[in-house]
Amino acid sequence: MSKIKQQAISGILWNGLRLIINVGSSFVIKLVLARVLFPEEFGVVGMAVVFTGFVQVLNDLGIGSALIQKKEEKLRSAHFHTAFWFGVGWALFMYLVVSVVVAPFAAVFYGEPILKSLIPVLGLGILSSPVNLVHKAQLTKSMNFKKIAIIDNTSNLSAGVLSLILAFAGAGVWSLAFNAVASIVIAMPQYFLATGWRPKCVVEKAAFKDVFGFGIYTTGTNITNYLIGNVDYLLIGKLLSAHALGAYTFAFILTNTFRGKLMAVINTVLYPLYSRIQDNPAALKKYYLKTVEYNSIAIFPIMVFLIAFADSIILPVFGSKWVDAMNPLKILSLSVMVHMMVNSNTALIRGMGRPGLEMKLQLVKAVIFLPLLYLGISYFGITGAAFAILLNKVIAVGIAQYTFKYLLSLKVSTGEFFDAVKYPWLASIVAYAVVNVMVTYASMHYAIAAFLLFGTYGAVIYMFLGGELKAQLKEVRELKKM
Template sequence: MDSQNLKGKVVTGVFWNVVQLLVNRSFDFAIKLILARLLFPNQFGIVGMASVFTSFVQVFNDLGIASALVQRKDEQLTEEHYHTSFWTGVIWSVGIYLIILFAVAPLAAIFYKEPLLRNIIPVLSLGVLSSPINLVHSAQLTKKMDFKKLAFISNVSTIFSGVLALILAYFGLGVWALVFNSVATFIVAMPLYFRATGWYPKFIWSKQAFKDIFGFGVYTTGTNLFNNLIQKIDYLLIGKLLSASALGTYTLAFVLTDTFRSQLMNIMNKVMYPVYGKKQDDIHSLKRYYLNVIKYNSLVIYPIMLFLVVLGEPFIITMFGAKWHDTILPLKILSLAVMVHMMVSSHSSLIRGLGRPKLEMNLQLFKAVCLYAPLISLGIYKYGIVGAALGYLVNKVLEVIIAQYYLKKLLNVSILELFFNLKAPLVATAISFAVSYSLYTANVHFILCALVMALSYAGVVWLFMSSELTKQIQQFRNRNKKQVAI
């Protein structure tokens, strides 16, 4: 694939993934808003407890198969690889679900002293059975960079599951509304994936194909395991050391901040991961692509996090109600943590795309064991959920330092280059913070403050990047015209 065509696919991929993000997040936010008014923090906390255990088991469900299929070059893959991946995933997922049913659910109920988990976890884990059926289709669409179909599948699944959750909550089913909101997404996506790819499995299994895929996937699975530990260690400890209500309060703050960040990064990683794989021998191009990913990620995330830092209190009280007041301070701290993390966002995907999954796994292991676990434990012990958020912020600062070391080593990206690359979002954030905070402290209504914040941020970004943004918009329009002509 030539560079111009690849660049066009990247631009189109980013567009459709932004569409997916906007639809998903807007609808998901509306669902969470309504559910938060219908339900209570302890109900969110119980589902949060269940998700801690199911997420650890689900890490092993993929076996890194999807990542291995996407990372390998086209000439290295045959139909045997796809059929072997499908049946390996299906058989493995049945075994995983049995472990959840007979071991994980009872242990979680004992660990948290919450009998309801014994019933919730098996239902919440139904996605384990459908996930491997979807993974080969998802990998094929990702490899082809057909993000329009992926966005359609994701949006339809999200909307359907959200409507189902609202209906269940309205009829008083409480935590089950949250449970089925997660489960329905996987199940609805299944027929849509088959329709999108037209690919159907045959009864073929190759030992050599399994070795090819599993050899790469085992490190990716290890990475995902430690990454999940990093993401869930605070949930695990808050639920155990504090209460379901405290976990529910923290969960809302996390969903509004880091979960949004991770969803955006997953979208960008989905676009860029196959690019990293195709360009893994061209370091100069990789560096350019990576710096652009960081810049555009930050352009989107910084104003949203700034809004939560400055106007988080009136936003929570107005939108979710006074019962969520304890969410405000953790929300602001986690927003700062997200802004720090954006400086090196997607570096794990880059390392994996370079064919270094073992390095990626070792880094995640070090961060999980030596940084996240001790710092967040200390924070919870000292200051409860506020301490957990502070521990998360400190971890993100340390993670930037570690990631920058390897970015310099692998791509020769200096810290000065990194800051210069982010000059537009950083300066825009600083100026819009000064303006909006001054207005807020002067008792101007928070909606007007938010409007001024958005306008000042957009204005500064346009001053810095008008020519670049105009060029990107023109390239996207030209590509769409070509596709229509074809």
């Protein structure tokens, strides 16, 4: 087995463990908070996060991506020290902007006075995240995902437990705010210990140009991605209400948040991998298509489960206060399935050293998406927002195929792309149809039907891909012995 493949499999294993623990714990914590708190409280935090999250995107400036993408022989210690000090200085400036300008503006924009004090608290993550930036980039570049997984799991679990304590103590919206910030702060000393790296008083103009020259395109892409991913929160909070935004946030937590966590984990492995093999189009194509296939295999049954059983499970467990979230939840689940078909394309384009192209593509998507979203919310509320997102994902698949066929050296044909996802889609359709028939005509209990759904899905996948998956499992076992 090649060294790169070993590192890729090891990275996916550790990041898979990280995904299971992080998503599992975060999912459970958010569900418990949903049981204790009200949609309005989720909505107020959603309003605040729209603004603090945007500033967080500006805060990164693509520095971490630039350090990872830069080839080893061209990377000097001055790049790391310069990136660290510039990041910290920029973070201090951005936190001042958040506290003095953004918080009062958001309070007036939404008509929610609590945002004036809530946003500066959420903004504490802006101060701490650049301190972790260089350390995380070093671990990612060396593909040492074991340490990253340990740090993330420890910090997220600790923050989650503390936020639950606050929620049951009656802290309300502040328990959600603490959960959003604490993990970054808790991770800080762990990253210093993990890398052993210490910043020195070195700031070099040439190093800054190297890092920022790449990072500015990445930042442009991240800003566009953020606007596409969060403008729905902004418009729902403004045009509708905190209650509507809370219901929509709940649906988003169960669907796109899970997908986003998976994307972060997988792309953390793939980005440095793509960077290493950026001069080998055949290898890039192979890894990309397999990533699309395996991502879909993993996520599709969860989304089909939500589509099939949202009404049967969510309402009895969390109460009628979340009834408005049901239709958006089903639509967003389908949108996640479509999105998995282009899940790692941005990491691929960036890893190939084409951040400018990545940014242009995201701008095109934004121009198409924003009018759709505004019309959807204006006429159909949060259900219209969910439909706009679904349509946007379908358009994104088309744009991705045009890009791979005509704008990149990979030349991934439409046939090759759909060949990579045909079995997860087939398994999903068969599983949903079988369960729908059993529930509708045989009055099967939803708990038994849920097992039937996952069992049917697994059987179809095994029928067509069993041999391949066994071979991959064998390679994983060989890796563990090394």
